[in-house]
Amino acid sequence: MLSVPQTVKRAYKYRFYPTPEQARLLARTFGCVRLVWNKALAERNRRYKDEGVSTSYVDTAKWLTAWKQDPDLEFLREVSNVPLQQALRQQQVAFNNFFAKRARYPRFKSKHRSRASATFQNNAFSFRDGVLRLAKMDAPLDIRWSRPLPEGAQPSTVTVSRDAAGRWFVSILVEEKIAPLPPVDRSVGVDAGITALVTLSTGEKISNPRHERADRRKLAKAQRALARKQQGSANRAKARRKVARIYARIADRRRDFLHKVTTRLVRENQTLCIENLTARNMVRNHFLARAVSDAAWYEMRSMLTYKAAWYGRALVVVDRWFPSSKLCSAHGCGHIHEPIPLNVRSWTCPACGTVHDRDVNAARNILAAGLAER
Numbered sequence: 001m002l003s004v005p006q007t008v009k010r011a012y013k014y015r016f017y018p019t020p021e022q023a024r025l026l027a028r029t030f031g032c033v034r035l036v037w038n039k040a041l042a043e044r045n046r047r048y049k050d051e052g053v054s055t056s057y058v059d060t061a062k063w064l065t066a067w068k069q070d071p072d073l074e075f076l077r078e079v080s081n082v083p084l085q086q087a088l089r090q091q092q093v094a095f096n097n098f099f100a101k102r103a104r105y106p107r108f109k110s111k112h113r114s115r116a117s118a119t120f121q122n123n124a125f126s127f128r129d130g131v132l133r134l135a136k137m138d139a140p141l142d143i144r145w146s147r148p149l150p151e152g153a154q155p156s157t158v159t160v161s162r163d164a165a166g167r168w169f170v171s172i173l174v175e176e177k178i179a180p181l182p183p184v185d186r187s188v189g190v191d192a193g194i195t196a197l198v199t200l201s202t203g204e205k206i207s208n209p210r211h212e213r214a215d216r217r218k219l220a221k222a223q224r225a226l227a228r229k230q231q232g233s234a235n236r237a238k239a240r241r242k243v244a245r246i247y248a249r250i251a252d253r254r255r256d257f258l259h260k261v262t263t264r265l266v267r268e269n270q271t272l273c274i275e276n277l278t279a280r281n282m283v284r285n286h287f288l289a290r291a292v293s294d295a296a297w298y299e300m301r302s303m304l305t306y307k308a309a310w311y312g313r314a315l316v317v318v319d320r321w322f323p324s325s326k327l328c329s330a331h332g333c334g335h336i337h338e339p340i341p342l343n344v345r346s347w348t349c350p351a352c353g354t355v356h357d358r359d360v361n362a363a364r365n366i367l368a369a370g371l372a373e374r
């Protein structure tokens with residue numbers, strides 16, 4: 001385990017309020033980023049299909065230079081070139097991930113379905129005394145500094161985005177020194193659930209925040225209202241924004257909550273054992289509650305991963321085929337029960353007579369399997 005402070009890259013995200021002029025320029029930049037991404041992807045696909053040639057970032061950067069000379073694509077010159085190149089770099093990373101089987105094939109960006117964003121490297125913005133200016137803009141961004149940037153931080157990258165609810169965000173990437181936490185003598189198994197957010201091997205169940213149920217009801221109602229609106233109508237656009245606003249609020253509150261939970265788990269435990277989510281996704285279903293809890297679990301897992309690395313803790317991901325909920329966790333038993341339907345919350349082991357809470361039993365098994373793997 002590392003015991004010296006490590007330098008990590010950390011993103012700080014804030015809301016900001018653009019002037020009408022900034023909003024126009026940024027919207028145009030997002031449009032150009034999307035267009036460059038899609039054109040490059042189409043050209044990559046075509047070259048591969050017609051000529052059997054693969055494409056590198058350098059190739060795509062040359063295409064971009066040529067596109068900017070094309071009179072039909074003149075508008076590409078009105079925005080900063082940096083986010084356009086950055087989109088091509090991100091596309092290269094997406095392809096690398098695909099070839100390494102870490103991600104699926106890169107997709108075209110749709111105006112409605114993808115998040116609009118543009119990434120500026122430090123040659124395309126200036127940051128001094130808490131004032132951030134982007135290339136081709138006179139006024140600085142009006143940022144709500146909801147928490148301070150670390151003392152003396154020098155941002156390396158700035159990403160501007162607008163969500164479906166029309167809110168603007170700036171994410172500032174800085175290098176930061178993080179000292180590991182003092183070692184502790186505890187380990188925990190974490191089971192992702194539907195009724196509880198997570199269940200711990202200690203028997204504790206951490207529920208979703210209280211407001212989440214009410215928020216989800218509102219979301220479902222807004223989605224039903226949206227479904228009744230006529231395609232292309234003004235009312236439909238309004239209903240869509242409403243859905244997006246509620247969804248954004250759920251996501252924000254959930255993220256705050258997940259930060260609290262994951263920080264606590266990482267502080268309290270030296271080793272954290274979790275289950276590979278894909279095991280739970282074997283059964284596809286489209287219930288909202290399930291979709292939301294899966295999304296929360298993905299987010300939680302990624303937070304646990306980086307926080308464990310920051311603070312010198314071990315995170316063990318237990319194999320996806322492990323029968324965590326069917327195996328009796330009582331010491332020395334090891335009986336494997338027949339499949340237990342999801343609605344059965346507790347069961348009695350026929351071999352040793354122990355009564356198990358389904359989720360606590362699973363969390364205990366995940367802990368044991370994780371510790372055995374170490």
Ligand SMILES: [Zn+2]
Pocket residue numbers: 328329330333334335349350351352353354
């Ligand atoms: Zn048993």
